Amino acid sequence: MARNVKIGCCGFPRSKQEYYTRFSLVEIQSTFYHLPKPETAQKWREAAPQDFEFTLKAWQGITHLTKSPTYRKIIHKIPPEVRSHYGHFRNTEQVFDAWFRTKEIAEQLRASLILFQCPPDFQETEQAVADLHSFFSRIPKTSLRMAIEFRSPWREETIRALCRDYGLIHCxxxxxxxxxxxEVIYYRLHGKPPGRTMYRYTYTDDDLQRLVAWIDESKPTYILFNNTNMWRDALRFMDLLNGGKHAN
Structure with missing residues (x-):
């Protein structure tokens, strides 16, 4: 495999034990919907191989407003009187509590990176930029890498300034x-073309060859597949990097 390239899936498309036999990296998705107990995260860490690498998606209480349909999967319901205090990196007690709880799970997993996935309704406004600066300037320094994924148009200069000021990775x-x-490349492959059916896309051989060409070996590169065929596509890509043509 190309040096400095790590391949995995967003979540476990097969049993954890089978997954560990094929991959050495996973991005935990379930932490976005609800955070496990710290002792549960510790058990996940202990069950994985010693050199297995976890990254995880930050809890949605940091990034998403409670009107988001993603909150339907939440286990512990949020009281009505504080629902407006969550999401969009707001300068509230609830958002910072969500951060510290996310960080605690990351530490139990000995995760290398936390991903903040912004919702489509988090548009670049003066308030949004101010809230991002406030959030990342207030959270304590940590050895954890932090990546941010925008899902609405943001100006390049704004993204570069945030990365520069807080050491963020543009996902x-x-x-x-x-x-x-x-400092690293963090790719998440959602399928294509954009729209409701994009996650059902299966990457073609030409797609995977293009992906190989985009790898910058001067930086560690994480490639996480997030389409419905993620298991097969990730194995195909791994096989391609290893000089083969097909994955078993």
Whole structure:
């Protein structure tokens, strides 16, 4: 495999034990919907191989407003009187509590990176930019890498300034845009074309060859598949990097 390239899936498409036999990296998705107990995260860590790498998606209480349909999966309901205090990196007690709880799970997993996925309704406004600066300037320094994925148009200069000021990694789907900054490359492959059915897409051999060409071996590169065929596509891509043509 190309040096400095790590391949995995967003979530476990098969049992954890089978997954561990094929991959050495996973992005935990379930933490976005609800955070497990710290002792549960510790058990996940202990059950994985010693050199297995976890990244995780930050809890939606940091990034998403409670009107988001993603809150339907939440286990512990949020009281009505504080629902307006969550999401969009707001300067509230609830958002910072969500951060510290996310960080605690990351520490139990010995995760290398936390991903903040912004919702489509988090548009670039003066208030949104101010809230991002406030959030990232207030959270304590940590050895954890932090990546941010925008899902609405933001200006390049704004993204570069945030990355520069807080050491953030600009996470992108390389089939849609290019990463602007960060000490590592963090790609999440959602399928294509954009729309309701994009996650059902199966990457073609030509797609995977293009992905190989985009790898910058001067930086560690994480490639996480997030389509419905993620298991097969990730194995195919791994096989391609290893010089083969097909994955078993």
């Amino acid at each position: 992108v789907d390389p089939f849609k845009e290019r990463a602007l900054c960060g």
